[in-house]
Amino acid sequence: MNPKYYEPLEQMMAVRHQYMAKMISSHNKSNIYNFFIKREILDLGCGTGKFLHNYFELGSFCTGVDAANNFQIRNKKNYKLVKSNFDTFVKKNKKKYDVIFIFEFLEHLSFKDREFLFKNISNILKKNGFVFLSTINKNIIAEFMSINIAEKLFKLLPQNTHDPKLFLKPSDIQILSKKNNLKLLNIQGISYNPLLKNFKLSKIDLVNYFATISC
Numbered sequence: 443m444n445p446k447y448y449e450p451l452e453q454m455m456a457v458r459h460q461y462m463a464k465m466i467s468s469h470n471k472s473n474i475y476n477f478f479i480k481r482e483i484l485d486l487g488c489g490t491g492k493f494l495h496n497y498f499e500l501g502s503f504c505t506g507v508d509a510a511n512n513f514q515i516r517n518k519k520n521y522k523l524v525k526s527n528f529d530t531f532v533k534k535n536k537k538k539y540d541v542i543f544i545f546e547f548l549e550h551l552s553f554k555d556r557e558f559l560f561k562n563i564s565n566i567l568k569k570n571g572f573v574f575l576s577t578i579n580k581n582i583i584a585e586f587m588s589i590n591i592a593e594k595l596f597k598l599l600p601q602n603t604h605d606p607k608l609f610l611k612p613s614d615i616q617i618l619s620k621k622n623n624l625k626l627l628n629i630q631g632i633s634y635n636p637l638l639k640n641f642k643l644s645k646i647d648l649v650n651y652f653a654t655i656s657c
């Protein structure tokens with residue numbers, strides 16, 4: 443896969459950290475830096491593994507899983523990247539994690555795979571653990587922004603990166619969570635400034651958004 447695919451995602455690192463800090467502070471009453479000491483983290487669709495590595499550096503025990511080997515960081519003690527389809531990994535996995543990252547991943551899964559993932563979250567997430575995810579909303583504006591603007595005009599992503607049929611509305615996340623007895627704790631919008639190349643937390647979830655789930 444073209445490594446260019448991962449570059450715009452690196453611009454999301456800061457806003458993801460900011461979002462998780464906000465959620466951890468309101469639901470766990472702790473500071474993100476204290477929270478991420480000795481946590482078991484699973485990153486599904488981890489890409490290069492760079493985002494996950496930030497949390498290894500904060501003292502967590504990290505496992506990343508991705509179907510493609512675009513890993514840019516070597517495995518070492520407490521930091522392991524595995525080339526595997528997420529479902530194969532989940533079926534074999536016997537461990538529960540404190541935190542699961544599912545950033546910019548759901549919109550690449552088939553309907554069947556996303557059902558499988560939500561059905562299995564309670565098997566891989568510790569009680570009161572957190573799933574942090576981000577994805578693309580499903581509407582004409584999100585489709586226009588991600589395909590016409592991001593892929594075609596600004597060429598931030600290679601063309602055909604996204605299939606808008608697989609985009610998810612916040613209500614889809616709510617339905618998948620409810621169906622699988624998971625608690626949807628929060629939905630928060632993300633805005634993007636392509637000229638400044640930065641993402642910010644926003645009240646508007648029309649295009650990109652974060653969600654936090656627990657069990």
Ligand SMILES: C[S@@+](CC[C@H](N)C(=O)[O-])C[C@H]1O[C@@H](n2cnc3c(N)ncnc32)[C@H](O)[C@@H]1O
Pocket residue numbers: 448451452486487488489490493507508509510526527528529544545546547550551555
């Ligand atoms: C948009 S990238 C997101 C990467 C990373 N989460 C980030 O935000 O920086 C989606 C990733 O999901 C991976 N992927 C897609 N389908 C997968 C599957 N069924 N199992 C595991 N990884 C998958 C792709 O190889 C790709 O690296």
